[in-house]
Amino acid sequence: MPVRFPGTIRSLRSPLARAGLLSSLVPWGQALGADLSGQIQGTADVWLWPLILGGFLALLFASLGIYNRALRRQVAQQTRALREANTTLRSERDFSQSIIQASPAFFVAIDTRHRVRMMNPAMLRALDRSAREVRDRPFADLCVPADEQEALxxxxxxxxxxxxxxxxxxxxxxxDGERLLVEWHGNTVRNGQGQVEYFFAxxxxxxExxxxxxxxxxxxxxxxxxxxxxxTLLQNRISHALDVARRRDxxxxxxxxDLDRFKVVNDSLGHAYGDELLRQVSDRLRRRLREEDTLARWGGDEFIVLVDEVDDPQGLSLLAEGILAELAEPxxxxxxxxVFVGGSIGISLYPQDGRSAEQLIMKADTAMYQAKDQGRSNYQFYTSALxxxxxxxxxxxxxLRHALEREEFTLHYQPRVxxxxxxxxxxxxxxxxxxxDKGLTAPDAFIPMAEETGLITxxxxxxLRTACRQAQTWMRLYGEPIHMAVNLSMRQLRQPDLVSQIDAILRDTGLPASSLELELTESVLMAGDGHTLTALAELKxxxxxLAIDDFGTGYSSLAYLKRLPIDALKIDRSFVSDIPHDASDMAxxxxxxxxxxxxxxxxxAEGVETPEQLAFLKKEGCDSYQGFGFSPPVDAQAMTLWLDGLAREHRIARA
Ligand SMILES: Nc1nc2c(ncn2[C@@H]2O[C@H](COP(=O)(O)OP(=O)(O)OP(=O)(O)O)[C@@H](O)[C@H]2O)c(=O)[nH]1
Ligand SMILES: [Mg+2]
Structure with missing residues (x-):
């Protein structure tokens, strides 16, 4: 039976499309007992429509079924994968947790307000705290020392x-207050928006x-x-000191x-007591030195002192003398x-004796042997001139120490005019x-030494006593008040009983206080403190x-001067000597x-020597002066003769 195709199918113009459609219908036709193969160009009968539609629907449902099954399989697979991932995650978390819990290292998580979120048992144990105790406490307050909180x-x-x-x-x-030093490795944990959620470390x-x-x-x-x-450490320190000295010139x-005859101690008392003595020696030396000096044990009974700021070798002599005196005490x-033990010291100096630690130590060692040769218990510089x-x-x-008792001091008097x-x-x-041996010695040569040694007191x-007594003698002789000026040193001014001593001298000698003038250098006053001001007020x-000596050489401010209870200023000789040649000195x-x-x-004015100087000072209104221009300092005898002459001429003025 011929099969007719509907017009629409026939109207498919493309032969390829038509063939495609018909060939897909052939098996359906066969199933229904119709042969469609030879009927491709024919027309379909109307009863075939439901058949075609049913075919399509069957095809569609079949495809949907297949698709549905595939979809279910996929969902099942993904669910399984998710479950597995979840299980893995949980076990990984448990694994990390157990590592953190069991770790001997400390672990702490801290929120952004610096409060503890969690601390592992190792850290809790170290702090001797419970987890509940630490939770939400500020970490710093809990266990960080106050001086480290800012850094944290x-x-x-x-x-x-x-x-x-x-x-x-x-x-x-x-x-319990025990401090542990901890090396922290910290990081942050951020949320999905990239904000820090907490810190952990x-x-x-x-x-240990x-x-x-x-x-x-x-x-x-x-x-x-x-x-x-x-x-080793000494050599490092010397090298460092030399670097600094080189830069600062x-x-x-x-x-x-080196201790003298130390072997005797070892031999007679035994090595252990020798050791004890070495320890005592090092304690004494350490006490004797300044903080910044390095004292080292070089070996055996040898010690080395590194003095890294030497102003003048004289100071080193004093230091060496001090060390030897200290050592010599029982x-x-x-x-x-x-037991008694002495020592011998050799001294070398950078830069003159050597430029490296080795050279300097070698030279000091050589000098030490010279000291041993000189009979021990003395010191020698490597440079013999020193x-x-x-x-x-x-x-x-x-x-100088004996000069007072041997009455080798004398006073000279210079007129003030x-x-x-x-x-x-x-x-x-x-x-x-x-x-x-040296004859008459000027104060510059011995006053600084007298200051250093304390002999100045x-x-x-x-x-003071001699000058006051002399002034009183002259007053008695000539019936006129004698104005006597005496210098007072810083060390004297610092003596707590100075005022009472001066009071006693004035009473003993009978000199009126108003006849005594005490001269203090400007530097003494400038270096002075509250105690100086009190002493001055009491003297006054x-x-x-009271007078200020050497005025102009220090840096007194007018405000400071006004506070001092002084009566006179003495212009330093250095400003007088170049008058009239130096305009700035004159100014x-x-x-x-x-x-x-x-x-x-x-x-x-001090040090006035020429008529020009005197003329200038007169013009400027200076009250009085001293200097070779009128008279050098003279001894008491010469001064007595002079006063005799003046008295005859009635030329001694009331002060
Ligand atoms: N107890 C003790 N003795 C030491 C130590 N190291 C070295 N000595 C001894 O110290 C002595 C140092 O000898 P020297 O400095 O050469 O000799 P000295 O008897 O001090 O004589 P002079 O230095 O020449 O005056 C030696 O007898 C060493 O055995 C130590 O650590 N402990
Ligand atoms: Mg020795």
Whole structure:
């Protein structure tokens, strides 16, 4: 039976489309007992329509079924995968948790307000705290020492800002106050928006490691017996000191000390007591030195002192003398035995004796052997000229110590003269030393040494007493008040009983207080403190006059001067000597005179030698002067003769 195709199918113009459609219908036709193969060009009967539609629907449902099954399979697969992923995640989390819980390292999580969210058992144990106790407590308050909290805060800020992991060392303090040093490795955890949610840190307790390191470091650099720096550390320190000295153009000194006849102690008392003595020696030396000096044990009974700021070799002589004196004091050992031990010192100086640590130590060692050769218990500089100078100084010091009792000091008197009419209105007492070998010695040569050694105190009192007694004698002889000026040193001014001593001298000698003028240098006043001001006020209350000596060489401010209870200023000779050639000196002299007038002070010029100088000072209104132009300082006898003459001419003025 021919099959007719509907017009629409027939109207498919493409033969390929038509063939495609019909060939897909052939098996359906066959199933229905119709042969469609030869009917492709024919027309379909109307009863075939439902058949075709049913075919399509069957095809569609079949495809949908297949698709549905595939979809279910896929969902099942994904569900399984998710479940597996979840299980893996949970086990991984449990794994990390158990590592954190079991770890001997510290672990802490902290929120952005720096409160503890979680701490692992290792850390809780170290702090001796429970998890409940630490939760939500500020981490810093809980266990960070106060002086490290700021640094910790900065670390948190840094992590917040940069998001970078950090490494930080800090202490944590346990409940009982024990401090542990911890090396922290910290990082941040951020949420989906990239904001920091919390910090976490892993901490390693490095307390023991550091302690061991420090011990090793100590053993490498310190002597076990005495605890002093050893050779290695000393050499480092010397090299460093030389670097600094090179840059600053300074001197450095090495003192090499070897104990004298130390072997005897070892041999007679045994090595253990020898050790004990070495420890006592090192303690004494350490006490003797300044903080900044390095004392090291070089080996055996040898010690080295590094002095890294040497102003002048004289100071080193004093230091060496001090060390030797200290060493020479008896030692008492633990067995009750008293022993004596001396030492010999060799001194070398950078840069003159060597430019490296090795050279300087070698030279100091050589000098130490010279000291041994000289009979031990002495010191020698490597440069022999310095030893000679030091010996000279030592000899001078020894004779200075005896000069008072041997009555080798004497006073000279220099007249103070009124500028307007050249009338003598007083005098200044100046000390001189009749040295047994050197003859008459000026104060510059021995006053600084007297200051250093403390001899200035008895010497100053002697000067005061002698000058007052002399002034009183002349007053009695001529019936006129004598105005006597005496210099007072810084050391004297610092003496707590100075005022009562001066009071006693005035009473003993009978000199009216108003006849005594005490001269203090400007530097003494400038260096002065509250105590100086009190002493000045008390002296003033006694009725003595006060003057500032060497005025213009310090940096007194007008405000400071106004506070001092002084009566006179003495213009330093350096401003007078170049008058009339140096315009600036003249300007300074004029200014001082004008200033003194403003403050109502008397002004005295020192070192006036020429008529030009005197004329200038007269013109500027200077009240009085001293100097070779009128008279050098003269001894008491010469002054008596002079006063005799003046008295005859009635030319001694009332002060
Ligand atoms: N007890 C003790 N003795 C030491 C130590 N190291 C070295 N000595 C001894 O110290 C002595 C140092 O000898 P020297 O300085 O050459 O000799 P000295 O008897 O001091 O004589 P002079 O230095 O020449 O005055 C030696 O007898 C060493 O055995 C130590 O650590 N402990
Ligand atoms: Mg020795």
């Amino acid at each position: 805060h900065a670390v948190f800020q840094h992590m917040l800002r940069t998001g970078h992991p950090i490494q930080h060392e800090s202490h944590v303090v346990a409940r 892993l901490g390693l307790d490095i307390t 490691r550091r302690r061991t390191q420090a011990q090793l470091e100590h053993i490498a650099h310190y002597d076990l017996l005495t605890g002093l720096p050893n050779r 300074r001197q450095v000194a090495i003192l090499f000390l 030692y008492r050992l633990s067995n009750g035995q008293e 030893t000679l100078a030091a010996n000279d100084r030592l000899a001078l010091e020894t004779s 009124r500028t307007q009419d050249d009338v003598m209105i007083g005098m200044e007492a100046l000390v001189r030393w009749h040295h047994p 008895p010497l100053g009192l002697w000067v 209350a006694l009725g003595v006059r 300074i002299a004029s200014t001082i005179i004008a200033m003194a007038r403003t403050l109502g002070l008397e002004v005295v």
